[in-house]
Amino acid sequence: MPLLDIAKGIACAVIVGHHLSRYGAMPVGAFPLAPDFLGWLIDDGRLAVQVFLVIAGFLAAASLAPDGVLRVDRPMARILQRYGRLVMPYLAALTVCVLVAALVRPWMSGDDVPASPSIGQLFAHGLLMQDLLGYEALSTGVWYVAIDFQLFVLALSLMSLPAMLRRSPVAPASRERWIPVALVLALAVASLTLFNRDAGLDDTALYFFGAYGLGMLAFWIGRATRASTWQGAIALLALTGAGALAIDWRSRIAIALVSALLIAVAQRQDWLSLAGRPNAAMPLQRLGRISYSLFLIHFPVLLAMNAAVVQLGPHAGWIDALGMAVTFGLSVAAALVLHRWVEVRPASWRAVAALFAALLVSGMLVSA
Incomplete structure (x- = not known):
């Protein structure tokens, strides 16, 4: 589905731009050159993550229950498989970030550079539980990986319920396919109207399931x-989102709703494959395919470039702007390496264990 890759490429570029505009000395120097653009990235660039949440839900429904009935024989094995695929590039990128942070810490101060990690912090990150356990993040954006995993487990649990009730009169076989859809709709509504309005829940899947559920329903x-x-279904989807926004306007939910509606229309019109259309957007499509690796690896590149520019001493703002552009290019190059050598490799427990060990060793070395 190339159109989804293009959407992910655009969203990922905006998120990386958001981080480039927030962290380090370069955005401070470059800000006077483009205050409106950088201000928009600082304030609203983070909203692009809603596109990823909706697409993730869309793809989860396509993979797990395309017809409304779960097509997974061993749910626990599928959860472990998902964990392995998520954490292989994640652990590799975290290891790089821990090492880079230690190298740049003498030249950069403040909260932009993560502190030396503790052993508990390293284990919590490896288990995708750092936010739930109250540990400081070792890299920007790692919260999303943990939430993505939680959302997948929650969605799979909802869709597994009909199998548990299959022989019960509560769930006749003819109606079984509608139960997961109804459960997803009910939890999405609860998230949009209740959980997403409680900032204390933003470390849990319940807070984000509204956007994720909209993506599943769109599929x-x-x-x-x-x-x-x-x-009728598209009208119900629109009314669900509009009702949640009427209760409490949130830009993030508006972005998620529009994304879900556009994807549903694109799927209906058979636009997702871009069949027979010029492939002028191929660079964005390729960027979308490596978006996860780019999302993971750009922060250590950002730290290293900011430290390098700081060593130049006083300089003009255009040098900072150029440094930000170079940082984006180097981040894409690093993402290509991470994608090719880690992300697309088959997940295995031996590889996960080796990468987990590398993270622990690097963390203990820089903390010694």
Whole structure:
């Protein structure tokens, strides 16, 4: 689905731009050159993560239950497989970040550089539980990886429920396929109207399931065979989001709702494959394919470039702007390496263990 890759490429570029505009000395020097653009990235660039949440939900529904019935024989094995695929590039990027942070710490002060990690902090990150356990993040954006895993487990649990009730009169076989859809809709509504309005829950999947659930519902809506069913479902999706926004306006939910509606329409019109269309957006499509690696690896590149520019002493703002552009390019290059040598490799427990060990060793070395 190249159109989804393009959407991920654009969203990832905005998120990286958001971080480039917030951390280090370079954005301070470059800000007078483009105050409106950098101000927008600082204030609203983070909203692009909602696109990823919606697409993640869309792809989860496509993979786990394309027809509304769970197609996973061993849910626990699928959860472990998901964990392995997520953490292999994540652990590699964290190891790089721990080492780079230690190298630049003498030249950069403040909260931009993560402190030397503790052993508990390293284990918590490896288990994707750092926020739940109250540890400081070792890199920017690692919260999303933990939330993505929580959301996947929650979605799989919801869709596994009909199998538990299959022989019960509560869930006749003819209606089984609608139970996961109803459960996802109910939890999405609860998240949009209740959980997402409680900042104390932002370390949990409940806070983000509204956007994720909208993506899942968008996939199932796009699979409707009758035009009347599709029209009614798309109206229900729009009313669900509009009702949540009427209760409490949140830009992040507005972005998620628009993203879900656009994807549902694109799926219905068979635009996701871009069949027969010029491939002028190929660079964005390629960027989308490495977006996860780029999301993980750009922060240590950002730290290293900021430290290098600081060593130049007093300089003009255009040098900072150029440094930010170079940082983005180097981040893409690093992401290509991480994607090729780690992300696309088959997940194995031996590889996960080796990468986990590398993170622990690097953390203990820099903390010694």
